[in-house]
Each structure stands twice: as structure tokens, then as C-alpha cells.
Amino acid sequence: MLVGAFACAHTPQLLARPGTEDRDLVLRVHAAFARVKRRLEALRADAIAIVAGDHVEAFFLDAVPALAVYVGAECAGTFGQYRYRFPIHEPLARSIVEQGVERGFDLCYTQSAPLDYAFYVPLYFTMPEPSLPIVPLHVNVYLPPQPTPRRCYEWGGALGAILQGRSERVVLMASGGMSHFPGTDRYASPEFEYDRRLLDTLRAGRGRELAAVTGEELDKMGNIELRTWAVVLGAVGDAKADVYCYEPSWHHGNAVVEWAL
């Protein structure tokens, strides 16, 4: 069953802070992550299904899956000096890919792709003790054409139904967002007001409105990664968001959110 739903920023500066990143801001986001960790412990979860967008690390142009599921015994990756490895909840992962295909989603699966830092950063800060196995769920956000927000929302709907039918207690976590523009002229001027309006929409339980947003709008607003949030929103329906924090840095809107189920 689905017992919890969250969204977490994965800004790498939260993990390795250069001098250009405000330390107090970073610590405030860490405090929000610590709340998520405590919630995961209170929810007595058996597994974390984490939805993130690969940063052209696992999937280069050899093959660009719109939606992918990591299915295997474990997954691993590196980011700078960090080396990480997580056990995968294999029965759950396999069930998600099999039932997802049955429900009409032509999912890619992998037993070997490296795990991007987009998965690692939130897990580093929120993994409960004792630690849990994970199921990494990839959404293509950086290599156009990406899946539409509506398709992501629909996938989330199917994913939520699959999780509800399982005996394990599963937490669903989106990794990514909010507004940022890496590699472009907009890097130092994200769309923070867009973020704030969207958070108000989510607080009001109107998450389905994200499904109606176009991919072009997400690109314009520096929010291509909100496709991962759309997946979670598809699973939680009209649940209201509890915004743990929204911390805009000079280049990135950092949010941590829980949806009350």
C-alpha cells in the first residue's frame, strides 16, 4: 500500500556546498530533510519508490527511455567523491514494471544503469534507520522530447494503483525541482514566483492542474523536473501538500513537500 508521498529537492550544493552557496539556507533545507526522515520512520515504510530524472548519466543518447524502472538486486552510482549503493526491493520493482506494462505503459527497465545523483541526494538525507530498500523510477526530463506532464500524471495514477495493491508499506518520493536553468543564460534568474504559485495550488489540493501544464511551460519556467512531481501527484490525487520548506537560492528553488494521505 501507499503510505506516504513526498517531494524533495536534489540540488547537489546541498550535499557538497561551495562557498557561493548560502550555508544557512542549506541547513534549513537539511532540517526539512530531517523531518522527512522522521516521517519515514513513523510511517514504518518497507520501501521507498523514488521518482527522479536522470541528468544524462545513466541514459545517454544510446537509448533515451521516457519512463524506466530499476529492476535488480541493487543499484549503484558515483557523484564526485561520493560512492553509493542501495538494495532494490526486487519483488516490488518487478511488480511495478510488469503491472505497469499490463496497464498500458511501455516501460523500459534496467538491471545495470548507474544511479544518478538525483536519486542519491534526497536518499542521503532522508533514509530512515534502519535503512530501506528502494525502487528507482526514472522519468526523462533533460532530453527532449520528454513525456508530457499529463503522461507523467497518468503514470503516477497507475503507479499509485499498483502500490495500493501491494502488501508492502511503500513511500513514494519525487526528487527534483523547483525552478532552475543549469547550462543556460537563465541560470542566475529562476522563476521563483511560478514556484510559489504552484506550491499554493498544491497546498489547496489541486495537484491535477500540473497535469494540464505543457512541456513548453515547464521549460520556460525552469521546471522540467516537475515531471517527477506530476508522477507523485497522479498517485496521490487531490491530497493537500504540506510544504516543509521553500528556499530559493541564487540559482535554484529548493522545496521539500509532503502530501497527507
Place this chain on the structure above:
Amino acid sequence: MSAGEPLHYRFPPASAYRLNRCLFALKSDDGFRARFLKDAGAAIREIGLAAADAAALVQGDRDTLLARGAHPYLVFMADLRLRMEREPVTFEYF
């Protein structure tokens, strides 16, 4: 977005495949990055880049790289990884 305004993250054209392959290697392949830092010309020959791509890459000419179809995120991270090796940045690791 006004009509005709390009996306920030555009489809990577096939003409830029080798360029994006090279940027990907600079971002994610420690061995290739080390070879590039030692002898950029030799590393670029491994990939077989066009002369104009190679020149823009060596000069760090972001605008030309993007105009030639390089993916902005790859340009960003490849440049960051190279700068971190050339001028080690001090990080606070959590």
C-alpha cells in the same frame, strides 16, 4: 513563451552526436577527462570531433557549442568538472 522562442533544452541534433558524446565523457568518464586535461587534441581525436566543434570545446566557447547542438546541461557539467580539476574548489561535504 512567445511563438518561435526556442526551448532551453532542445532536441540534440544527430549532427551534434559526437560533440555531445565528448561532453558526456568529460562529465562522467574520469579517465577521458584526465586524458583531455593532459592532451586535449589527442582526446578529441579519440572521439573524432569536427574541427569547429573541437575549437569551440578547447576555447570553452559556450555560445558556439550550444549553437552547434550541444546540450546545455552537458556543456555546464563538463565545464564544471574541468574547472574543478584545474582549480580545485573547496567544498563543505555533508
